[in-house]
Amino acid sequence: MTTTESSDEFTPATTDEARDFLAENAAGAGRAIFPVGGRTALHYGYASTQPGIAFSTLRLNRTIDYPARDMTITVEAGIRMDELTEILKAEGQRLPIDVPQSSRATLGGVLATNTSGPRRFGFGTLRDYLIGISSIDATGKTFSAGGRVVKNVAGYDLCKLMIGSLGTLAVITQATLKVIPQPEASRILWCAAADWQAVETALENLLTSATRPVALEVLNANAAHEIAAEARLDLPADGPVLCIGFEGATRETEWETETMTAELQTAGIRDVAVVADAEPLWFALTDFATSSDEPLTFQANLRPSRLVEFAELATSAGVSLAAHAGNGIVIGHLPDTVTTLDAAVKILSPLQTLAHEADGNLVIFDCDETWKQTIPVFGQSRQDRALMQRIKQQLDPRDILNPGRVFTKNAVSAAQ
């Protein structure tokens, strides 16, 4: 039974209604609750181990307060990301988090999955922007943490705890975010590399560049083709590609693209092109994580210095791959030709091993449900897992919220 198959669904119109529902459920039936927003990432994690009720936040979508001059905004968690972007844009501001499928994804879902994209290199991730949060726990208790000021250290930072908790600790109902000004200009440089060694040299050189990119993407040829096609741009892509983004004042980004173009005149880098309209390319780069029907999508995290080695290995196995190279985050899609679990494992095993050696991990975003019996969705178990389980136990003692989704009792995780 998966959450999406659940026939039962509850969509509260107010947080009071939401709270009462959760409190009554906890006091009575104690059915499993699956928080859902835009339903774009429900396949992530293990399937639920119990039937239950989908708890949709879609009607909790109001703007509570937007003191634009303080550069903070408080909104309900069911707000769609596109809508939030529009509200901020009207005041010349933005939340610099790249979200795939932003017309469907909700802020609550984005927080629960700790979504990020190319611009995290320059702007960081949600943990750098979430300053206050309200949630309802499995017993129907409403709690908040943080506040509405940009700097605050009163109490434990439960904002950090809720980010990436995948709806296993509480239902997020409201969030206060720090926002930043819209940049005057946004530009992307696209260039082709003769081989992976040239990519590594370019990345090392970037460490001392006079410029300050906000995004540093490495694509293999497969991914570069897909992304260029998606953005409807005619860009060279017969080998690895480097995609470097700049944002800021027009004068600044002009200088940066010129300087970077000159700096890239190193061995093995060619066809350096400034993309005329960066917007569609930003979208295509962001949506890459979710834009395929491939049999398996993963995200690996590594030391940035091990990325090229990983990319080379993955490319030789036919994986389509895009990486936030400055952060050591790689997203990969297994090729269509992989139709069996055995074939998937054969490609993934060496990649998993390499990720662990590079002090990271390999996490499955999406794959056939049955494969999850064999491939550990959350990668190698971490040492602090027992502590995480104690926290889950404290906040949701009856295991009502997304039971089994992360802390599953199935064979794979027991072995972890």
Next chain:
Amino acid sequence: MPETATISTIPAEALEALRRIVGESSVLSAHEQVLVYECDGFVIEKNTPDCVVFPETTEHVVAIVKLCNEYKIPFVPRGAGTSLAGGCLPVGGGVMIALTRMRGIHDVNLRDHYAVVGPGTVNVHLTQHLKGTGFHYAPDPSSQGACTIGGNVATNSGGPHTLKYGVTVNHVLGAEVVLPDGEVVQFGGYTEDNPGFDLTGLFVGSEGTFGVCTKVIVRLTRDPVAYRTMLGVFETVEDATQAISGIIGAGIVPAALELMDQGIIEAVEPAFHFGFPLDAGAVLLIEVDGLEVAVDGEAEQIVALCEQNNAREVRKADSPQQRDLLWKCRKKAFGAIGRLSPSYCTQDGVVPRTKLPEILKFITEASARHDIRIVNVFHAGDGNIHPILLFDERDAEQIKRVLLASDEILNRCIELGGSVTGEHGIGVEKINFMNKLFTEADLETMESVRLAFNPTGLCSPQKMLPTAGACGMEHIEKSHPARRAAL
């Protein structure tokens, strides 16, 4: 100053065992030795620990913590003791674990932009160590010459450069922590986005109540290419704060935006001779950083915005020496206050940036109402105020008025939509503000998270949460001996 009754006195055999763990000379237990550790930078409350131990390795810390568990002795981690909220006050006595000898810079990796340091590493030592590499460690609290990175992690320290670069948590990739039961765990790591809950983010700012941090993996930041440092001189504090709103409102995020009022100028100028005009109502120290092509444009915009808000003049630091001196004046401002008063209490509150004029007006009124001189130097760009209340420690009546004025100011911060601490933490100082900022349910949730880490409450008891430890509410009174004496 009255003593708090100690809950524990350490059995002789436990003391012996501690000596075996770290060596004879690394345990202090004589009264005159531990007296130095009776308080930190928050001097209003005091209590001596039963002993102070100086571990040098993670294994030492594990053994100490296990021993404390065995004998049910409370323990509290301590860095440099610069906390201004009584974070390392040993409530209930017990063992103080002083981490100052664990100060190695174990690894610097520029390619992967991180450094691994011991918790006792003095903040500025890391910056000095990195000089010339093109990278630095961004969090720079004004106490950086003394405070430790472990203490920064525990309190989630900020500093003048927070406005653009963020606080400590934005620069910590991972931490090795000895949990309150003696287990060693690694939160986060050398890579980003590790699966599972963000325990690194949760640990940062937990004020020593979640365990003892024994190693920190910090993120390194590229040095900016160019700076422009300016000093805006204003007739009134009001004009200066309006200029701040103007700058932020125009979408400029300076690297730093610090305000010093006339009272502080009076202390700083005779100490450092920068040439501050003594009759100005306030000065703003403004720094923009970034690319050479960008900084002049931003600086010009800022000058214009200051002028629109009645700046008397805006000076530009025209040499690195002048910039250094300007920063020295700011960072050593606290030290200069000794010229104004024998004792002072630095408060720490936050308001939404646009409410700065209101809170500063309120501070002026509170100062008059309680006849306590208050001077201001603070991180204005973040709305983080630091009113400094000047008093004479020997005068109980004055202390009483200082506490009243502080309370009023902090309550006003809450009313204006802010918080009672932007960077110093709750510690023991602000514990009874917690139920003004948070509901009972909020605090219960925080308590339940603490129970996951610290179920016995032996680690840093009675800090931060009014419900903390097993002792319920009565400890608020207990941990406020000075307050009781004064009121």
